[in-house]
Amino acid sequence: MTIQVNGESRGIGDGHTVAALLRELDIRADRVAVELNLEILDRKDFETRGLREGDRVEILSFIGGGAE
């Protein structure tokens, strides 16, 4: 199935969870926020939250920045 991750289309296996997606992308779950279809997920739900066709996932983390 195909989902959108950070604005880009990506094919993933059926039944993938958010945690599985993060592992596949080699992203540490403890350093990111995940928004699924505009809903901000609780980190403890990453393992159980399944993804569906057409889902829009945003993965964000802290970067260097001061203001603006």
Add this chain to the structure above:
Amino acid sequence: MDTMNDRLVIAGREFQSRLWVGTGKYKDFAETKKAIEASGADVVTVAVRRVNITDRSKENLLDYLDPKKYIILPNTAGCYTVEDAVRYARLARAAGVSDLVKLEVIGDEKTLFPDTAGLIEAAKILIKEGFIVLPYTNDDPIVAKKLVDIGCPAVMPLAAPIGSGLGIRNPYNLKIIMETVKVPIIVDAGVGTASDAALAMEYGADAVLMNTAIAGAQDPIAMAEAMKYGVWAGRLAYKAGRIPRKLYATASSPIEGML
């Protein structure tokens, strides 16, 4: 005065340093780390952005800034609407470990001045959700008072536009803010060099936050150290109490004993 025991407390949290720094505009993470170490700051502000999923070789800022050693203060930089600022603050909380947020609602691309009406609105929403909101605001005493009235435990008025290096453009307004509100004042943005930071502290600011003045200096690490001493000097001078300004001279040597 012992600078080490002159602690700043905001919403029950103790801050060791009165110099807070941003993490943007550095050449690389190694330079960021060195500059922050030289500044002595224990509060570092960070932005929240999409993870680069195509190039995972990119290092993470938190590999260089240990969240156990530094207080990570996420900001809502780049947000021009209440909705965006609230969204980014929530994302920051989800990505991190604390309820702290440096709230920015920017009003205009050219000046990057805060949209203070939007700021108050966003602050209200976030405070209701349990955030500790440190608002980046204009040097406007009325807005500062409103922000405190709705529950901000500190206010962060600008010295001058972000990244401008102009120094304190309106010292009188800053002084009025310090007299008007009884919460800590962190002068945020516009500082150009160490004397600007010292002046802010001499006026009675509780801390100074800067990024470009350090990261943009020819030698960011040396400037970071200069800022540390600037903030210390200003704080010490403020606590010491300066002499009044007078128009005419007052001799410092006695007249007695002269020929």
